[in-house]
Amino acid sequence: MEKQYETVIGLEVHVELATKTKIFCGCSTAFGGAPNTHTCPVCTGMPGSLPVLNKQVLEYAVAVGLATNCDITRYCKFDRKNYFYPDNPQNYQISQLYLPICRNGKVEIETEKGKKYVGIHEIHMEEDAGKLVHDEWNDCSLVDYNRSGVPLIEIVSEPDMRSAEEVIAYLEKLRMTIQYLGASDCKLQEGSMRADVNLSIREVGAEEFGTRTEMKNLNSFKAIARAIEGERERQIDLLESGEKVIQETRRWDDNKGESYAMRSKEDAQDYRYFPDPDLVPIEVDEAFLDRIRERQPEFREEKMARYKEEFDIPEYDIDIITGSKRMADLFEATVALGAQPKKVSNWLMVETLRLLKENDMEPEDIRFSPEHLAALIAMADKKEINSSVAKEVFEEIFKNDVDPAKYVEEKGLKTVNDEGALRKTVEEVIANNPQSVQDYKSGKEKAIGFLVGQTMKAMKGKADPGMINKMLKELL
Amino acid sequence: MSIVSMTAVELAAAIKKHEVTVKEAVEAVLDNIEKKEDTYHCYVTVDREGALKQAEEIQKKIDDGTLNGPLAGVPVAIKDNMCTEGLLTTCSSKILYNFVPTFTSEAVLNLQKAGAVILGKTNMDEFAMGSTTETSAYGVTRNPWNPEHVPGGSSGGSAAAVAAEECFYALGSDTGGSIRQPASFCGVVGLKPTYGTVSRYGLIAYGSSLDQIGPLCKDVTDCATILETIASHDSKDSTSVERQDTDFTSALVEDVKGMKIGIPRDYFGEGLNPEVKEAVLKAAEVLKEKGAIVEEFDLSLVEYAIPTYYTIAAAEASSNLERFDGIKYGYRTEEYQGLHNMYKKSRSEGFGAEVKRRIMLGSFVLSSGYYDAYYLKALRVKALIKKAFDEAFAKYDVILGPVAPTTAPKIGESLSDPIQMYLGDIYTISINLAGLPGLSIPCGTDSKGLPIGMQLIGDCFKEKNLIRAAYTYEKARGAFVRKEEN
Numbered sequence: 033m034e035k036q037y038e039t040v041i042g043l044e045v046h047v048e049l050a051t052k053t054k055i056f057c058g059c060s061t062a063f064g065g066a067p068n069t070h071t072c073p074v075c076t077g078m079p080g081s082l083p084v085l086n087k088q089v090l091e092y093a094v095a096v097g098l099a100t101n102c103d104i105t106r107y108c109k110f111d112r113k114n115y116f117y118p119d120n121p122q123n124y125q126i127s128q129l130y131l132p133i134c135r136n137g138k139v140e141i142e143t144e145k146g147k148k149y150v151g152i153h154e155i156h157m158e159e160d161a162g163k164l165v166h167d168e169w170n171d172c173s174l175v176d177y178n179r180s181g182v183p184l185i186e187i188v189s190e191p192d193m194r195s196a197e198e199v200i201a202y203l204e205k206l207r208m209t210i211q212y213l214g215a216s217d218c219k220l221q222e223g224s225m226r227a228d229v230n231l232s233i234r235e236v237g238a239e240e241f242g243t244r245t246e247m248k249n250l251n252s253f254k255a256i257a258r259a260i261e262g263e264r265e266r267q268i269d270l271l272e273s274g275e276k277v278i279q280e281t282r283r284w285d286d287n288k289g290e291s292y293a294m295r296s297k298e299d300a301q302d303y304r305y306f307p308d309p310d311l312v313p314i315e316v317d318e319a320f321l322d323r324i325r326e327r328q329p330e331f332r333e334e335k336m337a338r339y340k341e342e343f344d345i346p347e348y349d350i351d352i353i354t355g356s357k358r359m360a361d362l363f364e365a366t367v368a369l370g371a372q373p374k375k376v377s378n379w380l381m382v383e384t385l386r387l388l389k390e391n392d393m394e395p396e397d398i399r400f401s402p403e404h405l406a407a408l409i410a411m412a413d414k415k416e417i418n419s420s421v422a423k424e425v426f427e428e429i430f431k432n433d434v435d436p437a438k439y440v441e442e443k444g445l446k447t448v449n450d451e452g453a454l455r456k457t458v459e460e461v462i463a464n465n466p467q468s469v470q471d472y473k474s475g476k477e478k479a480i481g482f483l484v485g486q487t488m489k490a491m492k493g494k495a496d497p498g499m500i501n502k503m504l505k506e507l508l
Numbered sequence: 509m510s511i512v513s514m515t516a517v518e519l520a521a522a523i524k525k526h527e528v529t530v531k532e533a534v535e536a537v538l539d540n541i542e543k544k545e546d547t548y549h550c551y552v553t554v555d556r557e558g559a560l561k562q563a564e565e566i567q568k569k570i571d572d573g574t575l576n577g578p579l580a581g582v583p584v585a586i587k588d589n590m591c592t593e594g595l596l597t598t599c600s601s602k603i604l605y606n607f608v609p610t611f612t613s614e615a616v617l618n619l620q621k622a623g624a625v626i627l628g629k630t631n632m633d634e635f636a637m638g639s640t641t642e643t644s645a646y647g648v649t650r651n652p653w654n655p656e657h658v659p660g661g662s663s664g665g666s667a668a669a670v671a672a673e674e675c676f677y678a679l680g681s682d683t684g685g686s687i688r689q690p691a692s693f694c695g696v697v698g699l700k701p702t703y704g705t706v707s708r709y710g711l712i713a714y715g716s717s718l719d720q721i722g723p724l725c726k727d728v729t730d731c732a733t734i735l736e737t738i739a740s741h742d743s744k745d746s747t748s749v750e751r752q753d754t755d756f757t758s759a760l761v762e763d764v765k766g767m768k769i770g771i772p773r774d775y776f777g778e779g780l781n782p783e784v785k786e787a788v789l790k791a792a793e794v795l796k797e798k799g800a801i802v803e804e805f806d807l808s809l810v811e812y813a814i815p816t817y818y819t820i821a822a823a824e825a826s827s828n829l830e831r832f833d834g835i836k837y838g839y840r841t842e843e844y845q846g847l848h849n850m851y852k853k854s855r856s857e858g859f860g861a862e863v864k865r866r867i868m869l870g871s872f873v874l875s876s877g878y879y880d881a882y883y884l885k886a887l888r889v890k891a892l893i894k895k896a897f898d899e900a901f902a903k904y905d906v907i908l909g910p911v912a913p914t915t916a917p918k919i920g921e922s923l924s925d926p927i928q929m930y931l932g933d934i935y936t937i938s939i940n941l942a943g944l945p946g947l948s949i950p951c952g953t954d955s956k957g958l959p960i961g962m963q964l965i966g967d968c969f970k971e972k973n974l975i976r977a978a979y980t981y982e983k984a985r986g987a988f989v990r991k992e993e994n
Contacts, residue, residue, distance in 0.1 A: 079607070079837075080709065081709070082708060112827050175836075306874050
């Protein structure tokens with residue numbers, strides 16, 4: 033009988049924190065910017081410069097730790113990880129090894145197989161490195177230190193996952209939690225969330241873990257799923273053909289759908305970690321923890337439960353809306369402005385999702401304000417605009433966050449509620465379309481649709497179709 | 509009295525009274541530098557033009573009343589491991605032969621705010637690693653008391669510049685005795701403040717947890733005045749301490765009645781030169797006569813200080829010096845194949861032997877498998893040493909002892925035997941390990957006419973006890989004058 037293998041997966045997830053300034057200096061963390069413009073003596077490793085911890089980094093790290101049921105280390109330190117590379121200006125990275133800020137956490141995930149917990153071994157704070165740019169023209173390498181010192185947390189899971197589905201569920205869970213905290217936007221594509229996959233296989237029923245590999249360069253959930261499948265197959269093939277899995281770091285090439293070895297454990301560096309003497313130990317007291325606890329937001333599960341209670345909208349809608357903090361915030365803010373929940377939900381579920389998809393955007397990229405959506409809904413409710421005009425206006429709101437009242441006014445899109453003018457147009461349409469009138473009168477109900485359309489056209493779309501319908505029926 | 513013989517505080521007073529202009533003071537000291545530098549070589553860089561330009565600006569501010577502090581207009585020399593914007597800062601190393609910082613260290617900024625004229629940068633042991641100023645890549649500094657002898661180190665250039673009147677006072681840094689020992693060898697006053705009192709921002713780190721900037725100067729009054737000026741809480745240095753008691757000049761009081769002074773027997777045992785022992789004990793006698801209660805006690809753990817220090821300082825140094833890689837600034841080898849080769853050659857050619865020795869030692873004690881046995885153990889011993897001092901300071905206000913086992917050795921005698929050189933730090937390094945303040949004050953000369961220093965050690969934040977005891981002793985001792993040089 034063929035052997036059955038179980039996949040054992042643990043993740044190392046790097047999350048870039050949403051602080052305005054870097055972890056150890058006051059430089060901006062903003063993306064873009066000409067090379068080396070968001071830099072100072074500290075983040076370029078100039079002699080004599082010293083790091084000072086940005087407190088916001090600690091607050092975010094603790095908030096993530098509390099949200100993932102971790103123990104918070106009350107006396108924690110930063111350590112230096114020593115290695116030479118030009119993107120690392122001091123040739124050591126300030127990170128945490130001996131006393132990371134969070135330990136022993138867990139999060140609940142749900143897949144088709146049901147619910148389970150994934151343990152979190154630790155969460156530590158560290159600084160990002162700069163970026164090497166190869167100048168082909170001059171055949172030299174240049175360094176941009178704008179990213180150097182951008183704050184990161186690394187979330188190290190226990191090897192508790194057994195499938196790609198569980199890995200994706202875990203990552204989604206982390207992403208949702210961190211987005212809800214506002215600690216990061218967690219975009220895999222842009223690198224503000226990066227996952228390295230540690231994977232080994234063992235025969236079903238075996239107690240001991242197999243030799244694991246670490247997979248890097250995974251830029252999307254799809255790539256992660258493919259890489260897991262690919263690495264599982266590769267390891268099974270090795271074992272089946274009597275070879276051994278080598279403990280090594282591998283790089284995934286998602287275009288080719290295969291990985292190649294970067295470095296093996298044998299040439300693993302000795303990082304000579306030791307506590308950074310330039311940074312004083314952090315003492316986390318109860319008052320600090322209380323402050324963070326008080327500020328913790330309502331997380332997704334709680335929000336879903338409350339929506340079910342509070343709003344009369346389908347569970348499917350609740351699932352989608354709470355699936356993004358931005359979307360949920362927008363929903364609640366719009367409802368708070370007096371809009372009917374079901375209508376707000378419809379705009380988000382239909383038009384918003386369509387436009388996001390068309391523009392290849394994520395919900396976190398939504399820019400429009402709840403005021404303008406609420407105003408649009410109110411105008412439609414009052415029949416100041418008809419539904420097709422409303423859709424047109426919404427596109428403008430979505431793109432440019434325009435004020436719908438102003439936009440409708442400027443473009444002259446208001447529905448004509450002047451019955452006299454409408455009646456005149458309807459009469460004209462009836463006069464100009466004797467064939468359709470004849471059809472309708474002979475029982476072809478559909479013909480009235482054509483007449484409504486002709487009237488709408490004549491009114492340049494600024495009429496209420498219900499009203500036209502009613503008037504046509506009266507006159508015929 | 510000639511201008512250059514004045515103390516810093518005397519000169520500032522004379523400038524304030526319009527007896528001397530800042531320019532006259534700067535010119536006088538520059539002339540003296542010109543005359544003596546060939547012999548003593550205290551400086552790596554003398555900023556003649558810059559000093560004269562500063563003199564003009566500062567004179568204006570003194571005249572219009574914006575500058576009226578006790579150091580306004582006084583020329584100062586800065587150890588070459590403190591960053592000075594626009595002025596070459598080499599750490600006496602080839603690897604920083606062309607390094608011009610973009611910012612000025614906080615301690616120097618504090619002096620500039622007080623109206624100091626920066627004369628230049630003083631020679632030192634490379635990256636402050638050494639006890640003789642012989643490891644400098646830019647030549648040895650000679651002791652103004654006898655040019656055949658070393659000035660001590662690592663702040664040897666600063667100490668010699670003060671002694672040779674090539675500046676009115678100087679800043680040094682002290683990681684294991686690097687202010688106190690050269691002060692002792694050159695017959696000047698030097699003080700290493702409590703860790704955290706003076707900002708380390710802009711000080712190019714050697715052993716970050718031990719480094720502290722302090723003054724080298726002509727007398728205790730200058731010492732208190734300079735310390736008061738450079739001490740500040742700095743939000744750019746996480747290890748900087750916010751102190752409310754930095755009015756150090758208030759301790760310039762000639763009174764030690766009832767002050768409890770402990771003399772550790774462990775500091776007077778084997779290895780201590782008898783002439784040094786006699787001079788230091790005689791100084792203790794003077795304080796006793798002035799009303800201090802002096803008694804002997806056992807400090808313990810003294811023999812562990814050296815291995816502990818060289819483990820911790822080297823570990824930190826091995827990491828602190830990683831940034832000197834030839835990529836961003838400083839020396840880069842001319843020919844290389846690939847990145848790794850460039851690192852290797854730049855660092856091999858850029859660092860001197862003593863620096864390499866400590867980088868290797870530090871890398872070893874931090875390496876996987878040895879970390880617990882060396883580095884962690886050293887941290888534990890460090891905590892025990894601190895505890896031993898805590899117990900001593902429960903009984904005494906001040907601990908009194910020698911600064912170094914001998915007076916200044918001859919040039920060339922020390923480097924051949926590094927272990928012997930390390931042993932010379934035995935009385936100074938535990939003070940850094942415990943973060944305590946220590947003051948060195950001249951208390952005599954040996955039969956060769958070389959100065960001997962007495963060390964006063966205080967509990968954390970108790971610099972005032974040291975200043976009071978040193979000031980009282982200094983008044984009793986009288987002027988400490990060097991035999992006129994040839």
